[in-house]
Amino acid sequence: MPGDVKTAQSAAEEKLVAEFARARGSLPGAAPVSVLRDAAFEAFKVAGLPTRRVEAWHYTDLRIAMRDALPLASAPKSDAALKQKLEKLAPPIADLATTRLVLVDGYFVAELSDAIPKGVSVTALSDALAKGDATIVESLSAPGMGQGDAALALNTAFMQGGVVIDVTSGMQVAQPLEIVALSTESSHAIYARSLLRVGAGAHVTLIERDASAAAQAEQRNNALVVMVADEAQVEHVFVPAVLNSASTHVASLLAVLGAKSSFNSFTLAQGGGLLRRQVHMRFDGEHAKGQLAGASVLRNKDHADTTLVVQHVAAHCQSREYFKTVLDGEATGIYQGKVIVAPGAQKTDGAMKSHAILLSDGATMNNKPELEIFADDVVCGHGATVAQLDEDQVFYAMARGLPKPVAEAMLLEAFVDEATDRVESEPVRVYLTGLIGQWLSQRGAA
Amino acid sequence: MIEIRNLHAEIDGKKIINGLSLKVNDGEVAAIMGPNGSGKSTLSYVISGREGYDVTGGEILLNGENILEMNAAERAAKGVFLAFQYPLEIPGVTTMTFLKACLNAQRKSRGEAELSTPDFMKRVKAGAEKLGVPQDMLRRALNVGFSGGEKKRMEVLQMSLLEPTFAILDETDSGLDIDALRIVSEGVNALRDPKRSFLVITHYQRLLDYIVPDTVHVMSKGQIVKTGAKELALELEANGYRDYVGEAA
Numbered sequence: 001m002p003g004d005v006k007t008a009q010s011a012a013e014e015k016l017v018a019e020f021a022r023a024r025g026s027l028p029g030a031a032p033v034s035v036l037r038d039a040a041f042e043a044f045k046v047a048g049l050p051t052r053r054v055e056a057w058h059y060t061d062l063r064i065a066m067r068d069a070l071p072l073a074s075a076p077k078s079d080a081a082l083k084q085k086l087e088k089l090a091p092p093i094a095d096l097a098t099t100r101l102v103l104v105d106g107y108f109v110a111e112l113s114d115a116i117p118k119g120v121s122v123t124a125l126s127d128a129l130a131k132g133d134a135t136i137v138e139s140l141s142a143p144g145m146g147q148g149d150a151a152l153a154l155n156t157a158f159m160q161g162g163v164v165i166d167v168t169s170g171m172q173v174a175q176p177l178e179i180v181a182l183s184t185e186s187s188h189a190i191y192a193r194s195l196l197r198v199g200a201g202a203h204v205t206l207i208e209r210d211a212s213a214a215a216q217a218e219q220r221n222n223a224l225v226v227m228v229a230d231e232a233q234v235e236h237v238f239v240p241a242v243l244n245s246a247s248t249h250v251a252s253l254l255a256v257l258g259a260k261s262s263f264n265s266f267t268l269a270q271g272g273g274l275l276r277r278q279v280h281m282r283f284d285g286e287h288a289k290g291q292l293a294g295a296s297v298l299r300n301k302d303h304a305d306t307t308l309v310v311q312h313v314a315a316h317c318q319s320r321e322y323f324k325t326v327l328d329g330e331a332t333g334i335y336q337g338k339v340i341v342a343p344g345a346q347k348t349d350g351a352m353k354s355h356a357i358l359l360s361d362g363a364t365m366n367n368k369p370e371l372e373i374f375a376d377d378v379v380c381g382h383g384a385t386v387a388q389l390d391e392d393q394v395f396y397a398m399a400r401g402l403p404k405p406v407a408e409a410m411l412l413e414a415f416v417d418e419a420t421d422r423v424e425s426e427p428v429r430v431y432l433t434g435l436i437g438q439w440l441s442q443r444g445a446a
Numbered sequence: 447m448i449e450i451r452n453l454h455a456e457i458d459g460k461k462i463i464n465g466l467s468l469k470v471n472d473g474e475v476a477a478i479m480g481p482n483g484s485g486k487s488t489l490s491y492v493i494s495g496r497e498g499y500d501v502t503g504g505e506i507l508l509n510g511e512n513i514l515e516m517n518a519a520e521r522a523a524k525g526v527f528l529a530f531q532y533p534l535e536i537p538g539v540t541t542m543t544f545l546k547a548c549l550n551a552q553r554k555s556r557g558e559a560e561l562s563t564p565d566f567m568k569r570v571k572a573g574a575e576k577l578g579v580p581q582d583m584l585r586r587a588l589n590v591g592f593s594g595g596e597k598k599r600m601e602v603l604q605m606s607l608l609e610p611t612f613a614i615l616d617e618t619d620s621g622l623d624i625d626a627l628r629i630v631s632e633g634v635n636a637l638r639d640p641k642r643s644f645l646v647i648t649h650y651q652r653l654l655d656y657i658v659p660d661t662v663h664v665m666s667k668g669q670i671v672k673t674g675a676k677e678l679a680l681e682l683e684a685n686g687y688r689d690y691v692g693e694a695a
Contacts, residue, residue: 391497396534398518399494399527400544400604401552407519410547414538 013048015069020157023072027160029129032137040156047150054150056278059334059366060305062151065248065274070219072158073105073188078112082184086112089211090180096427098178098207105184106161106192106222119171119202125162125193136164140195142225142254145280151250152278155223158191162222165206169199169229176205176235176425181222183212183241189219200229200258205425210241214272217246223254230258230285235424236265239435240275245301247273252280259285259314266423267294268432270439271302271331278307283317283345291320293422295432297439298331298363305334312345312375319348324419325356326412327363328443338370341378350380357415358388359408359443409440447472448493448612448643453504455492462488464668465504470612470661473640477654478647479679480665481687486647487531489665490616493645494528495521508612522548523555527610529601531617536588541600544588545570549607573606577633595626602633613637614645619653631656651683666691 009017020041027037049066050057076082086102101122102112108124116122128136140159146152167173183190198204206226212218220243228234236253243249249272257263269275281290296304310319325333335354356365367384389411397407416436423429448470455463462485470476480486492499493506495518505512513521536544550560561569574584577599589597598618605613615634619627634644634657646657654662654676662679664672664687671690672678 390534393534393536395496395518396530397536397544397548399496399522399530400548401519401522401555401608402548403519403551403555404517406547406551410539410544411536414536417538 010049010063012063012066012069016154017045019069019072023158027158028126030132032132032134033129036137036141037157040153043148044150044153044157047148047153050150056149056307056336059332059336060274060276060303062248062250062276066219070187070189070217072160073184073186073190075107076104076109076184078104078109082109083112085213086180086182086211089182089213090209093207093427093431096176096425096431098176101163101165101177101179103161103163103179103181103192105188106181106190108161108163117173117175119168120173120177121166123164125159125164128164136195139197139227140193140225142256142280145254145256145282146252146278149252149278151221151276152223152252155191155193155221155250155252158221159193159223160191162192162194164195165197167196167198167202167204169201171199171202171204173202173204176207178207178209181208181210183218183220185213185215187216187218190222192222193225194223195225195227196234197227198229198232198234201231202229203233205235207428208236208238210239212241212243214242214244217244217273218249219247220249220251222250223252226253226255226263228255228257228261228263231260232258233262234264236263237423237428237432238265238267239432240267240269240277242270242272245273249273250276250278252278255279255281255290257281257283257285257288257290257317260287261285262289264291264422264424265293266420267306268435269294269296269298269304269306270435271298271300271304274303276305276307280309280311281319282311283314283319286314286316288314289318291322291422293320293322293419295323295416295419295436296325296333297416297436298326298333299328299443300331301329302331304332305336307334307336308338310337310339310350312339312341312348312350315345316347317345317349319350321352321354322419322422323354324416325354325365326359326416327356327365328359330360330362332363333365335366335384336368336370337382338372339380339382341371341373341375341380343374346375346377348375348378348380350378352382354384355415356386357412358386405443409443412440413437447509448645449507450493451505451507453492453506454502455488456500456502457488457498462668463492466669468663468670470643470645472643473638474661475638475644475646475657475659476661476663477659477679478645478663478665479649479682481691482649484665485668486665487616490528490614490645490647493614494518494526519551520555522608523552525611527605527608527613529605529613529615529618531620533589533597533601535590537590539588541584541586541588542570545604545607548604552608569607573603576606576636577603578629579603594621595623595629598622598626598630599633602630606633606637611641612643612645614647616647617649618646619648619650627653627656651679654679664690
């Protein structure tokens, strides 16, 4: 049948096949891991890079965006220059002491990282894979989530860096953990996968902060798996780097929530090439609370795609999704949120919101909220809006003496603040609003 | 002092102001009355510099300087103030933050030093007390969830802080009960000053019992068709606008 005709491999796909054949023997992990890699790569080969024909990728054609596949990054040399670069590109967050775990080109660099606090253990992904611990391998593959996603399969096949973090049950980790992911200045591909396992009743904050000099095109395809045990609480903040405009960045998050646990995740996208933020969150235990929030501030030809799949498997859980997007220039924003309520997930309480403001004629926002409800006693709702700045409000502020760029920045900041307000930690909120303020002031200066 | 000479303005190709001339001297309170659709609100927007209106002729001189080339923020810094008929709600921006940003933006534009936070707080608190604006309102998002009366009081508080030389009150009485009208009017009257002029736009004579004007102008079809003393307002209240609406044709 004509429908079965396989499209020819693109140049990037061909390169990925060659790269996998070349690197396969040296990627970390013995038998259970290499079997996982091979299966993932086979799945990728059948599917190819995601195109608009794949429903979950309808607004982001990775096959077109990735004209070429860059070579895999090799392990960095840890030297004084690298330390300087880290200090320059990722200075500490003001008024917030964190335990830093530094990844360079995806590889964990212990010498640049801080001492690990009591009750927390950190292992480089390569070491964890080499040990072949069955529970780690199983957790890393996040069973039942993101299956069929070719980009995630690529990450599974190539994962060469990242960290495995375990938090002991009952541990209240006072100081946030911060994964700083830095890239060196060569044009290459980074595939890191990290795992955060939080024991029952434990409490931890994880900040993921990417940094890049943005001088060269990069291809980042990273994933974080978070397993939140019963009654554990996890705060998570992700700040992807502003990459070179020819870059692609797929950042997957897979979170599994136990009973009475809570998980609160926030992402700030500031543009820079193509960003695909994909999150799968699943409620496995009853009475858990999960929140996914974020803000995207985009200009030029930035492309930022936020795609969420929230699965309510257990009953009595609460999910919140709350996203704000500001678009200028010829930027493209995408919000796809799908909430699935399984037949047994009665008393689910779900609310999803995505609001966007377009600042220019050339900017585009695609909003696609979806509910799939198979239980009959639930409260689920969604709302999505796309608007322009309110001219009446701008005039009101100007008539009081605020110059137009200042008036607009004030209104936009207030708009985005409604999302950043959902971040628990005040110093982190101040850090995020500072980044948004910088973006806004650049707009005013243009 | 503000002087408007032979002003013509239109929006989306529709002529609204048709050769309007008007002068308000320092210390004078002038009222503009007129039927619906006579162009009163448009006049207030054109004077304060709202975008979207095409001024096709004439000039507006504020203390001798033509302000037509300035944007709304520049005009505000020069001393123009518009008290809105429907003050806008600004979610996410506290009243205090908004007031401070506006006051300091105007000061900066005039080359004056910005006010320190303690100085600013002192002024706001004093102003709020006079108008019976409770402190907790200042910490709430500007105008969000405020009653009609509270919004108008907030307009007068802003005016008292920004100290304009020329203030337009656009239908300030709309949506106010008698008590609120009295409080707002007292606030305005307290700001009457030999160096400050007012243009009070209203449909009804009622407001002018509280804010007593020096002059009354009748506006129809985008022009001033009659000018008189405060008694003119009473006459209009008794006879309506029918004697004047034809004159501009």
